Amino acid sequence: MIRFNQVYKRYPGGYEALKNVSFEISEGEMVFLTGHSGAGKSTLLNLIPAIERPNSGSVLVKGQNVGSLKGGALPYLRRNLGLVFQDHKLLFDRSVFDNVMLPLQICGFDHRESAKRVRAALDKVGLLPREKANPIALSGGEQQRLCIARAIVNRPSILLADEPTGNLDTDYAADIMGIFKSFHQVGVTLLIASHDENTLRRFGARTLTLKHGELQP
């Protein structure tokens, strides 16, 4: 499903974020990505939806080399991916409902069908009672769940999450990991970046560890 072949990513100024990274994630797998802060977790995740491009090596998603995709093809790649951002990237000028509606508007879905899907997604993360609220009024954990609802409303086959439990206390974190587990059970491929060792140990899933941009054996 996702495959990295000898990927290097250098930033201007010579800083090497990723060095010779190769791995493969098969369909329906749930994989954790861990490592100290600044180890390259976010960079690695950004390469999959082509938010950034590798300097060398190839990143394959469903057999497609996303590093060399033209700008016009990127939207269609990203519509198949669910992205949960570290900083949530919610829009505070609209309601919870409209935040989740955005991906469906972008794909040009029928309005009534979209409304149903939005409510289903909000229900899954337990935010249905807050659909009319403004995201600014939500707690950190709720904002994180809203971001997840927006990522899954398109029913993507791959879900990428960057520090989804970053600033949450243990109860909230367990909540969110439970939500991810339920996606895993319905066959979604998940790649979750986290430095939270406790959570990882509890799940016992396959773990990729980055250290100074290199994948540890």
Added chain:
Amino acid sequence: MRSWLVQHVRVLLFTLRRLRATPVSSLLNILVIGIALSLPAGMYVLLQNVQSLAEQVAGTPQISVFLSMDASRDDIARIGKQLKQHEAVGQAEFVSREQALEQIKRTTGLTDVIGGLTQNPLPDAFVVYPKKLDSQALEALRNELQKWPRLEHVQLDSAWARKLEALLRFGRLAVLILAVLLSFALVAVTFNTIRLQILTRRDEIEVSKLIGATNAFIRRPFLYFGLLQGLLGGVAAWLIVVASVHLLNGSLAGLVQLYASNFTLRPPSADNTLALLGFSAYLGWLGAWLSVAQHLWRAEPH
């Protein structure tokens, strides 16, 4: 197809709401565009009017033949006969000095002034309608008539029409230059408006791109906004021109009476109106497109 249409209608409604949400700045922008466009548009309308007037007048070129003040009745009869018999003359119409004075009294309202005159200062005259209307034949006829005795002055009334035509060409070029310059201004105004909108909606654009929005999707609301703003600016320009024509006609009525003409300025034709609206809408669209393109280009992954 249907969902595509629904999307466009939704964006259009959204754009209208946004225009209404900031009424003052929307109105000011529309006014700026309207005033900028009304200058070349108004000048164009003026030129069109002057041109049609020139065509009216030049369409029937005539030669005014003024007799000298000491011409006797016999002279008048002789000259009239000679003129009618001349092969190049189609028709010759006698205007006596009394008729001319009467006409001036009637049309200028200078009755008092004229009443104070002890004698009629006007000469007798013939209005000659030549057979051949090309400028060479006209010139030749005038030169010939000028040599006749008892004629004070021979005036070819189409000479000024040709000078006017040259002047109109100059005017049209000036309008074109003005239109091009102000078009740039319109594009710049829209560019800047859209740039500010992009800045306030930066987050939305970023998130939309990250979750799979095409550039067309992101561009669409801004393009509609530019198009609509340009179109409304065009409407404002049209209103300004039509109102000005109306106002000018009011004061022109007094002026043209002096020349015994019923000339009135005509407002822009339907064709010209459509062209104005289409052009301003297009320029608005172009300004918006450039603005969004610049932003999107910067946001591409490199």
